[in-house]
Amino acid sequence: xxxxxxxxxxxSLITSAIAAxxxxxxxxxxxxxxxxxxxxxxxxxxxxxxxxxITANVGDRVIVNVVNGLGNQTTSLHFHGLYMNxxxxxxxxxxxxxxxIPPGGSFVYDFNIDQPGTYWYxxxxxxxxxxxxxxxxxxxxxxxxxxxxxxxxxxxxxxDWYHDQMPGLIARFMSYANPTxxxxxxxxxxxxxxxxxxxxxxxxxxxxxxxxxxxxxAAQYLWFEGHTMRIVEVDGIYTEAAEADMIYLTxxxxxxxxxxxxxxxxxxxxxxxxxxxxxxxxxxxxxxxxVTGWLVYSDSEPRPTPAFVDEFEPFDDxxxxxxxxxxxxxxxxxxxxxxxxxxxxxxxxxxxxxNNITYVRPKVNTLYTALTSGSLATDPTxxxxxxxxxxxxxxxxxEIVLNNMDPGKHPFHLHGHAFQTVVRSEEEAGNYxxxxxxxxYPMRRDVVMVNPNGNIVLRFKADNPGIWLFHCHIEWHVASxxxxxxxxxxxxxxxxxxLASSPYASPNSSALAIPTSHIEACTKxxxxxxxxxxxxxxDFLNLKGQNEPPAPLPEGFTxxxxxxMTFSIVAALLGMGVIAWYxxxxxxxxx
Numbered sequence: 001x002x003x004x005x006x007x008x009x010x011x012s013l014i015t016s017a018i019a020a021x022x023x024x025x026x027x028x029x030x031x032x033x034x035x036x037x038x039x040x041x042x043x044x045x046x047x048x049x050x051x052x053x054i055t056a057n058v059g060d061r062v063i064v065n066v067v068n069g070l071g072n073q074t075t076s077l078h079f080h081g082l083y084m085n086x087x088x089x090x091x092x093x094x095x096x097x098x099x100x101i102p103p104g105g106s107f108v109y110d111f112n113i114d115q116p117g118t119y120w121y122x123x124x125x126x127x128x129x130x131x132x133x134x135x136x137x138x139x140x141x142x143x144x145x146x147x148x149x150x151x152x153x154x155x156x157x158x159x160d161w162y163h164d165q166m167p168g169l170i171a172r173f174m175s176y177a178n179p180t181x182x183x184x185x186x187x188x189x190x191x192x193x194x195x196x197x198x199x200x201x202x203x204x205x206x207x208x209x210x211x212x213x214x215x216x217x218a219a220q221y222l223w224f225e226g227h228t229m230r231i232v233e234v235d236g237i238y239t240e241a242a243e244a245d246m247i248y249l250t251x252x253x254x255x256x257x258x259x260x261x262x263x264x265x266x267x268x269x270x271x272x273x274x275x276x277x278x279x280x281x282x283x284x285x286x287x288x289x290x291v292t293g294w295l296v297y298s299d300s301e302p303r304p305t306p307a308f309v310d311e312f313e314p315f316d317d318x319x320x321x322x323x324x325x326x327x328x329x330x331x332x333x334x335x336x337x338x339x340x341x342x343x344x345x346x347x348x349x350x351x352x353x354x355n356n357i358t359y360v361r362p363k364v365n366t367l368y369t370a371l372t373s374g375s376l377a378t379d380p381t382x383x384x385x386x387x388x389x390x391x392x393x394x395x396x397x398x399e400i401v402l403n404n405m406d407p408g409k410h411p412f413h414l415h416g417h418a419f420q421t422v423v424r425s426e427e428e429a430g431n432y433x434x435x436x437x438x439x440x441y442p443m444r445r446d447v448v449m450v451n452p453n454g455n456i457v458l459r460f461k462a463d464n465p466g467i468w469l470f471h472c473h474i475e476w477h478v479a480s481x482x483x484x485x486x487x488x489x490x491x492x493x494x495x496x497x498x499l500a501s502s503p504y505a506s507p508n509s510s511a512l513a514i515p516t517s518h519i520e521a522c523t524k525x526x527x528x529x530x531x532x533x534x535x536x537x538x539d540f541l542n543l544k545g546q547n548e549p550p551a552p553l554p555e556g557f558t559x560x561x562x563x564x565m566t567f568s569i570v571a572a573l574l575g576m577g578v579i580a581w582y583x584x585x586x587x588x589x590x591x
Contacts, residue, residue, distance in 0.1 A: 019059035024052070026077075028133065029069035036188040036195055038163050042132035043070065043123075050193040051135040053155065054079075058116050058141050064109040066101060073167075074100030077109060078124035079137060080252060081236050081446050083416050087111040088367065088466025089497060089514050091415055093124040095361035096467055096485065099522040100125050108517045116141030117236030118210040118254040120157075127166050127479045130216035134159070138210060139236075145323055146232045146241075150208040150258050158211065158249060158273050158291075159193060160186035160218040170479050176348025182281040183476040186218055189275050189291035197293030198303075199271070206260045208232070213249035216475040218275040219411070219449070221312045222247050224295065225270045225304075229257035231320065235445035237418055238323035244315035248276070250411030252447045252473040265297035270306040279409060279474075318424050320443040328438050329420055329459040332399035336390065338470075338484060339431075340450075341405045346551040351480050352472070358481030359471075360386035360547045362533035365522070367467045370490040371497060372504045372530040373540050377490035382540045384533025386549060388484035392462040394492065400458040400470070403431040404450045410477065411449045414460070416468035416488070418444045423457035431455060447473055465489035465496065481549070504530050 031044035045051040056062050068075050078092030090111045091097045101107045119137040122129035136155050141147070162169060162184065169184050191197045201207065209229075213220060223246040231242045233256035247255055271293040277283050294303045338354045345351050351358040362369070362384045370377045383389035392398055400419075404410060420442035423432065432455040442459075450456045471483040498506035500513035522529050531537040534546035 019061065020057065021061045021063065022056045024054060024062070024064045026052075026064060027067045027069045028075055030071070033132065035190055035193050036161060038187070040163055041165065043128070044132060045135075049132050051133065053135055054121060054137040056113050056139055058114060058139060058143075059112070061110070061112050066107045066109065068101045068103055068105050068107075071103050073128065074102055074125055075123055075128060075133065076101055076107075076125040077121055079109070079111070079119065079121045080413075081117070081119040081254070082111070082113060082137075083115060083464055084111055084466065085114060085464055086496070087512070088416065088464075088468075088493070089518065091466065091468075093415070093469055094126070095365055096469055097367045098365060098518055099525060099527050101521055102525055105521055105524065106517055107521055108515050110515070113139050115139065115236055116144065117233055118212060118256055119236060120212050120214050120252075120254070122214065127170050127475050130160075130162060130475055131166050134214040136210070136212055136214075145238055146208070146258065150206040152205065153208045153210060154199060155192075155210045155212070156199075157190075157192050158213045158215065158220045158222065159190045160215040160275065161188045161190050162216070163187045173476055174349045174479060179344055179348055179350055180281070181342050181350030181352075181480065183217060183279070183474070185280045185282070185284055185287065186216070186275065187287075189218065189220065189273055189289065191271070191273055191291045191293045195291055197271070198296045199293060201261050201295050201297060203261055203263050203265050203297060206258055209257050209259060211247075211249065211255045211257065213251055213253050215251045217251060218279060219248060219250040219409070220273045220275055221314055222249060222271075222273050224259060225272065225306060226262070226267075227259050227269060227295070229259055231315065232256050232258055234317060234320060234443070235418060235447060237444045239443075240321045240323055242315070242320055246312065246314045248312075248314035248317075250409075250447060250449045250473065251475075252411060252413055253445070261295070262297070266301065268297055268301050268303055269295045270304055271295060272306045274309075274312070276409070317445070318421060318443055321441050322444050325441045326420075326444065328422065328440060328442055329397045329461065331397065332459060333396040334392065335399035335401065337401045337403060339403045339405055340410065340482065342480075344553050345549060346553050349480075349550070351549065352477045352482035354388050354482065354484050357386060357388050358549050359388060359483035360384075360481070360549050362387055363535040363545075363547060364528050364531045364533060366485055366487065366533075367493070368499065368529050369532055370467060370487060370493050371499055371506070372537070373490075373532065374494075375491075376540045377487075377494065379541070380487070381543070382532040383485060383487060384543060384546050386547065387533060390484065390486050391490065392486055392488040394462060394489050396462040398460055398462055401432050401455070402450055402458070403455045404453060407452045409449055409452055410482070411447050411473045412456070412470065413447045413473045414458075414468060414470050414486075416464050416466050416486075417460045418446045419448070419458040419460040420444050421448050421456065422459050423455065424448070425451060425454040425456070427451040427454055429454045432457060462488050465492040499529060502529055
């Protein structure tokens with residue numbers, strides 16, 4: 001009988017023989033698109049939009065060669081939901097694991113995928129992805145527990161769409177003229193980046209729909225008229241099958257559902273996505289929040305108008321049970337609060353805060369600070385006052401207690417991990433007071449919604465060295481600073497990663513070299529690859545010169561006061577203009 005070690009070696013050889021290298025060459029550039037009939041500049045890939053789907057199998061190595069052909073904007077790519085085990089420098093958020101890719105620049109993403117499921121990729125630079133740089137990423141699994149229960153897979157994306165480009169929208173959003181922080185409302189909703197989508201189906205077949213909300217802002221309710229969904233995966237985590245008539249997807253969430261078709265082709269059925277209007281401060285009178293597609297059994301039959309829905313009653317994802325039944329992480333080693341609020345600063349704009357800190361991008365990528373700081377890498381001080389840094393130790397059970405002191409819903413995403421959702425309160429529950437009964441096998445995913453003025457409790461194991469963001473996935477709130485930074489096992493990072501083609505190479509000769517294209521993206525833009533958050537290489541505890549948010553509001557100012565003052569100033573200027581105009585008129589004209 002073969003020994004266990006020989007069997008393991010044989011399995012490894014077979015696995016590596018099956019695994020493939022999957023290459024993608026992406027030229028990111030401007031194209032023109034009109035998914036809802038309105039033509040506008042859109043960010044495409046290789047001259048096309050929607051952008052290509054990335055597809056791989058578990059165990060594959062994926063290499064994405066990027067050229068920034070935009071001309072007028074920097075860019076980056078983040079592979080949402082992939083843990084990037086062993087390659088945290090490939091995660092993609094600018095100022096965290098890489099510098100921006102400058103216009104005309106090249107950049108290589110190179111990583112192995114060891115997790116199956118439904119993911120997506122998008123820009124993680126300056127709120128850019130809603131302009132089009134967002135697409136599906138699917139990791140096929142030959143060992144899926146549901147592989148024998150369906151005939152075919154289909155990918156269905158949901159999204160919101162703006163007619164204006166993001167730089168202008170962000171400038172208006174982060175302005176003294178918008179002191180309440182009202183987020184721009186999308187012009188329309190899309191399904192597979194279009195409207196009036198036809199999905200051809202065959203009677204009696206079962207399809208697995210991989211559903212991804214790639215929106216900037218709007219969550220969507222989704223249902224298939226006349227058909228029942230069976231949920232089998234969320235955010236890359238297989239679940240015990242659960243039936244649902246309607247699901248709710250926040251921005252960045254994913255579901256895989258099995259749907260069995262009717263036995264005859266006498267009718268077609270509507271697929272309806274409806275944006276959650278509770279998120280919008282003001283609902284425009286001309287907004288159509290819905291997007292409709294159809295399960296098309298027969299081209300000769302009509303596409304029916306969706307039936308009116310009295311109220312939305314989506315499936316509660318908190319009740320899902322992971323297929324592997326990973327038990328609750330008990331007795332956290334490190335528990336901390338993140339308190340969410342929105343408030344104004346001295347420039348009059350509205351900012352988002354964790355624990356009274358609004359995120360400001362550091363002068364040196366946080367990963368590079370960790371790699372060049374020696375033993376000080378475990379001191380959160382060096383990462384800056386405004387990055388909300390938390391240093392995590394090896395294999396700690398980490399607990400996040402998030403109290404939402406805001407009247408809005410927020411979808412929170414953790415890079416590098418999926419978390420157990422241990423508690424989610426109802427609306428208006430206030431702060432967490434440790435009075436809940438925890439589930440035996442908590443639902444796991446990488447994006448979860450907290451209710452207005454409610455709370456959530458999340459747990460995960462610190463078993464993946466890297467620099468991982470935790471942030472709201474409403475892109476407006478990323479722009480306004482609702483971000484924290486988890487520095488996980490930084491000393492291990494120094495042993496496994498190296499700025500090899502620089503003076504700051506790791507002393508460990510077997511450390512993985514950060515590619516030259518990553519370093520050049522920084523040096524070509526005069527961005528340092530060493531030092532603390534302020535760029536100080538000599539004294540890492542000296543943060544003089546770090547990037548800062550605007551100064552606080554003067555004592556006694558409020559958002560209403562700013563609005564009143566703004567309108568008073570505008571009214572005064574208009575009044576003075578009218579007086580000047582009137583005074584310059586010829587006297588004969590005013591007899």
